[in-house]
Amino acid sequence: MSPASAAATRVRDAAPLFAALGDETRLLLLFRLSSGGPGSITRLSEDTPVSRQAITKHLRVLSDAGLVRSSRQGREHVWDLEPKRLADAHRCLDRISRQWDDALDRLKKFVEE
Amino acid sequence: MSPASAAATRVRDAAPLFAALGDETRLLLLFRLSSGGPGSITRLSEDTPVSRQAITKHLRVLSDAGLVRSSRQGREHVWDLEPKRLADAHRCLDRISRQWDDALDRLKKFVEE
DNA sequence: GTATTATGCAATCAGTTGGTTGCACTTCAA
């Protein structure tokens, strides 16, 4: 695969992920889940100033991005982090960080010349 | 600072960054800059299907997020990555990755119990 | 069974976003 199309693939994977992470309420939800453990919609809504419906929508976005998942327990929907996709996301971030390192090195050398 | 407000601060920093990264065109621009070096708006527009004005707007978004900067050279505006902010972003990604690692560990232990 | 709780669905709304086009302005080169 050419470098250009490799970048394109990487970008198609990463952009929706970043987009899902690019909202304060959603990030707070993720932090809430990662430190406080799983929770129902109602419980997750209690921590925030926005309505339950708004939280539902945000969970849907995170779910579409594969970052969380839900399981039905009685009348409750319990949401939690999705380990597999979370690991994917982590690798994705590392890869981009590494490429940025390379870019920083390039800039550094450029300045030194 | 309490854990909750620490998370809030982290989130306020990270969300706009992720939002800026959450678009294919902008990510491609960043990869283009990190692999191909600095370039004028016209040059950067040549690689993409969208108009020059669209690229200008995306560069503005990236600039607001502190990820790129421009310098005037004659009638051209030359854009390049912003090393300092890029390093900040890198650290931010690492911090979140680490927290996710912790969350994954927690999930793992939870499953094993 | 009936009230309560947890959730889903739909309509609505203002604001943002990603994109375009047209025109004006500055700078460079012949």
Place this chain on the structure above:
DNA sequence: TTGAAGTGCAACCAACTGATTGCATAATAC
């Protein structure tokens, strides 16, 4: 100096987003 090249600005547009409210539905508790 005159035309071409590189940008900026402004208006405009369709689509998406984040959020709300009201009502319906399903499960639980008493």
